[in-house]
Amino acid sequence: MEKIRNIATTVLFVIIIFGFSTVNIIVPDARLSFSERRLLAQAPAFSLKDVLGGDFFGKFESYTLDQFVFRDGFRGLKAFMNLQVFRQKDNNGIYIINGNISKLDYPLNEKSVLNAAEKISRIYNKYLKGINTAYAIIPDKNYFLAETNGYPSIDYDKMAEIMNKNINGVKYINIFGTLTIDDYYRTDIHWKQESLFGTADRLLEEMGISIKASDIGYIQKKLYPFLGAYYGQAAVKTEPDTLIYLTNDVIEKAHAYDHYYREYGSIYDPEKFSGVDPYDVFLSGQKPLVTIENPDSTTKRGLLLFRDSFGNSIAPLLLAGYSKITLIDLRLVSSEALGELIDFSEYQDALFLYCTQTLNNSYMLR
Amino acid sequence: MAFSSISFLYYFLPVVLLLYFMVPFKAKNFVLLISSLFFYFYGEPVYLFLMVAVSFTGYIHGLWINRSRNGRYAKISLISSVLTCLAPLLFFKYTDFAIKNINKLFGLDIPLIKIALPIGISFFTFQILSYTIDVYRGNAKVQKSFADFTTYVALFPQLIAGPIVRYTTIEKELSERTHSLEDAAYGINRFIIGLSKKVLIANQLGEFGEIISRSGNKTVLYFWLKAIAFMIQIYYDFSGYSDMAIGLGRIFGFHFLENFNYPFISKSITEFWRRWHMSLGTWFRDYVYIPLGGNRKGTLKWLRNIFIVWFLTGFWHGAEWNFILWGLYFALFLCLEKLVLLDRLAKIPAIFRHAYTLFIVLISFALFNGDGLSECLYNLKGMLGLLNIPLVNTEILYYLKSWSVTMLIAAVGSTPLPKSIIGRLKKYKKASIVMNIAAPALQASLLLLVTAYLIDGSFNPFLYFRF
Numbered sequence: 001m002e003k004i005r006n007i008a009t010t011v012l013f014v015i016i017i018f019g020f021s022t023v024n025i026i027v028p029d030a031r032l033s034f035s036e037r038r039l040l041a042q043a044p045a046f047s048l049k050d051v052l053g054g055d056f057f058g059k060f061e062s063y064t065l066d067q068f069v070f071r072d073g074f075r076g077l078k079a080f081m082n083l084q085v086f087r088q089k090d091n092n093g094i095y096i097i098n099g100n101i102s103k104l105d106y107p108l109n110e111k112s113v114l115n116a117a118e119k120i121s122r123i124y125n126k127y128l129k130g131i132n133t134a135y136a137i138i139p140d141k142n143y144f145l146a147e148t149n150g151y152p153s154i155d156y157d158k159m160a161e162i163m164n165k166n167i168n169g170v171k172y173i174n175i176f177g178t179l180t181i182d183d184y185y186r187t188d189i190h191w192k193q194e195s196l197f198g199t200a201d202r203l204l205e206e207m208g209i210s211i212k213a214s215d216i217g218y219i220q221k222k223l224y225p226f227l228g229a230y231y232g233q234a235a236v237k238t239e240p241d242t243l244i245y246l247t248n249d250v251i252e253k254a255h256a257y258d259h260y261y262r263e264y265g266s267i268y269d270p271e272k273f274s275g276v277d278p279y280d281v282f283l284s285g286q287k288p289l290v291t292i293e294n295p296d297s298t299t300k301r302g303l304l305l306f307r308d309s310f311g312n313s314i315a316p317l318l319l320a321g322y323s324k325i326t327l328i329d330l331r332l333v334s335s336e337a338l339g340e341l342i343d344f345s346e347y348q349d350a351l352f353l354y355c356t357q358t359l360n361n362s363y364m365l366r
Numbered sequence: 367m368a369f370s371s372i373s374f375l376y377y378f379l380p381v382v383l384l385l386y387f388m389v390p391f392k393a394k395n396f397v398l399l400i401s402s403l404f405f406y407f408y409g410e411p412v413y414l415f416l417m418v419a420v421s422f423t424g425y426i427h428g429l430w431i432n433r434s435r436n437g438r439y440a441k442i443s444l445i446s447s448v449l450t451c452l453a454p455l456l457f458f459k460y461t462d463f464a465i466k467n468i469n470k471l472f473g474l475d476i477p478l479i480k481i482a483l484p485i486g487i488s489f490f491t492f493q494i495l496s497y498t499i500d501v502y503r504g505n506a507k508v509q510k511s512f513a514d515f516t517t518y519v520a521l522f523p524q525l526i527a528g529p530i531v532r533y534t535t536i537e538k539e540l541s542e543r544t545h546s547l548e549d550a551a552y553g554i555n556r557f558i559i560g561l562s563k564k565v566l567i568a569n570q571l572g573e574f575g576e577i578i579s580r581s582g583n584k585t586v587l588y589f590w591l592k593a594i595a596f597m598i599q600i601y602y603d604f605s606g607y608s609d610m611a612i613g614l615g616r617i618f619g620f621h622f623l624e625n626f627n628y629p630f631i632s633k634s635i636t637e638f639w640r641r642w643h644m645s646l647g648t649w650f651r652d653y654v655y656i657p658l659g660g661n662r663k664g665t666l667k668w669l670r671n672i673f674i675v676w677f678l679t680g681f682w683h684g685a686e687w688n689f690i691l692w693g694l695y696f697a698l699f700l701c702l703e704k705l706v707l708l709d710r711l712a713k714i715p716a717i718f719r720h721a722y723t724l725f726i727v728l729i730s731f732a733l734f735n736g737d738g739l740s741e742c743l744y745n746l747k748g749m750l751g752l753l754n755i756p757l758v759n760t761e762i763l764y765y766l767k768s769w770s771v772t773m774l775i776a777a778v779g780s781t782p783l784p785k786s787i788i789g790r791l792k793k794y795k796k797a798s799i800v801m802n803i804a805a806p807a808l809q810a811s812l813l814l815l816v817t818a819y820l821i822d823g824s825f826n827p828f829l830y831f832r833f
Contacts, residue, residue: 001802006551008806013554014383016813021380052411057367064372065821074818081815086570086775089768092822107582107761152761235822 035232040066075235101230102141108154116362117166134171135352144181188228193313200317209321218246259289282312288333297323302347334366367408405522413484421519424494432508447498463685486526497533523614529625529645543619553616560609568602589748633719
């Protein structure tokens with residue numbers, strides 16, 4: 001019996017290490033990981049300088065990790081072990097409540113929030129004096145899920161307090177009460193466009209616009225299955241979402257002008273649904289500077305929308321009250337360059353709309 | 367290259383195993399030598415030449431000592447071997463420490479050399495020293511083949527983090543060793559156990575320590591958890607590495623000595639150090655403590671010898687004052703135990719002896735786990751509640767709850783309980799059959815699990831690499 005056990009031990013070990021070694025060499029390398037939404041490391045180019053400097057082997061380590069066969073399966077195995085066997089409450093910061101996936105964002109980084117507030121103040125003082133300006137904070141999913149389920153949660157009131165204290169002359173619009181956890185995708189960080197009428201109405205009203213987004217007629221277009229950013233990070237099988245976008249004749253006629261590439265596109269790009277980030281359906285994803293125009297607008301009001309990715313889905317709803325909206329992503333364009341890129345006299349309103357996670361990690365705002 | 371890496375498990379190891387078992391016995395050492403040199407080159411391309419050079423000086427000194435033994439140059443050759451062997455270690459590991467202290471003491475501003483420490487230098491230096499001293503003492507035969515000697519020094523299973531394998535331990539096996547299915551299976555089992563200890567427990571606890579360190583508000587419980595997690599992590603990290611080294615050695619036909627023997631079940635600090643990093647403890651005993659006179663020259667000299675050995679033990683672990691303090695801290699308790707405590711401890715229930723030992727060891731690792739003396743003192747103050755911070759908060763309770771199963775498994779696994787249960791079950795024929803069938807499947811599952819954790823994990827340092 002002992003001998004059989006020894007043979008089995010040795011044979012299984014040999015099969016695993018030689019088997020995976022061979023398969024890893026044979027299977028062609030992948031360029032990107034859809035589930036993790038990132039480019040995968042490729043085999044490093046050989047150079048004597050890199051080898052002697054140690055860089056080559058460092059890159060080779062990353063390459064072996066990224067290109068290991070059944071990578072997603074192994075990631076799922078680890079998630080299962082951590083959550084089900086070791087009974088950890090999160091895996092790599094990702095936790096799941098009733099099929100709703102979220103990522104811990106803790107603790108409150110007061111310096112980062114202060115940095116965001118100062119950034120907004122600087123932009124206001126430099127460019128927006130005389131323009132009706134407001135800011136709003138979008139609660140992340142943790143606001144609804146974390147504390148009530150025993151997870152550490154940042155002090156959202158304190159975050160708002162830091163912002164209020166350090167932004168002068170800019171109105172605060174509180175939209176926390178307009179949202180619930182059901183207004184967010186279960187597998188993604190973002191909110192659902194079809195659930196944003198209350199939020200859009202509040203923003204329009206506070207900006208002094210009498211038109212309500214909820215009074216406008218929209219047609220729902222559905223895309224399925226939508227596996228959001230958290231789905232890939234969680235590495236656990238859960239029910240996919242349906243991505244719904246709202247359109248009508250006005251939106252269909254509207255154009256989105258990409259200032260960087262100097263080209264016109266549409267408000268929605270359903271082809272992006274099969275790309276790395278299906279949320280890019282809204283305004284074709286992250287772009288530094290995009291202007292959308294409402295050809296049927298009865299007003300001549302223009303809105304500058306400083307935003308993160310959440311802004312892409314709410315902007316088409318806000319368009320009901322504006323003739324044009326220019327969306328500015330400060331993660332991709334420096335605030336110092338805005339004077340050369342935008343004619344501020346064309347805009348009557350400005351809105352800073354950022355998710356709590358962006359404010360808590362605000363050093364990406366340039 | 368770390369054992370717990372995809373590159374080692376699925377690239378380096380299969381190639382080495384294939385080559386090693388394909389070639390005739392005469393060529394096996396050559397395969398081991400070349401693969402060991404590549405193994406070191408992978409992690410430290412530039413320092414490979416240093417390691418080979420130190421090995422060469424050890425080899426040459428071995429020949430010189432052997433030739434001059436009993437002659438008038440005997441002691442000179444020994445002193446020369448010790449100095450030339452220690453010189454690179456002193457230079458790379460301790461120069462900046464010396465400069466920093468000279469600067470502080472004399473108000474100078476001598477620039478630091480800021481040179482990276484060659485991986486494993488503390489280990490291979492001590493191995494070479496043990497060889498030359500043993501040749502001088504006549505305990506080991508001189509090795510006439512430089513290739514075989516370098517194979518001993520560079521042998522990849524134990525090259526970078528021990529255990530400190532003495533030349534006498536594998537002297538015979540360098541030239542004649544056998545390979546068997548039993549040894550291979552034992553080695554594989556031991557390697558996978560070590561790998562699992564490292565990846566599934568040590569890395570997880572390390573990550574736990576990192577996460578709670580990033581927490582916003584510190585509490586007393588935080589400092590205790592950090593210390594406990596580190597104490598268990600370093601045990602699993604280092605003993606896991608030793609298990610892997612012993613297992614790999616066995617696959618290649620070498621029998622390395624044990625390095626750990628359930629240190630956390632010790633009932634005194636004296637016992638703890640008989641169970642923790644045994645290869646280092648016995649090295650200092652045989653090459654420093656006994657030559658100084660051990661306990662044979664009166665109580666005062668005995669205590670002096672203990673303090674010297676533990677000063678060196680602390681200093682060996684790192685060129686910082688907290689490591690020296692850590693060593694002297696153990697010296698103090700070892701002296702106290704030898705003079706008074708051991709007799710008194712023997713009279714109290716075992717549970718209190720365990721508690722005493724674990725508490726002293728826990729505090730020692732709080733000293734050990736700091737970036738310099740001030741951080742260590744800060745950690746200790748935090749543990750003792752002297753930082754004016756709350757006892758607990760919801761955040762630390764969350765992390766305690768989230769990691770409690772991992773910590774519990776780690777705590778139980780650091781005792782002989784699992785081994786004892788398996789031993790008892792084996793007495794029953796049916797259970798023994800089931801275990802014989804289940805063992806290979808369990809080992810394979812662990813290997814796959816480790817692979818999963820490596821692929822998805824980013825936290826994978828070997829704590830003892832820095833020594």
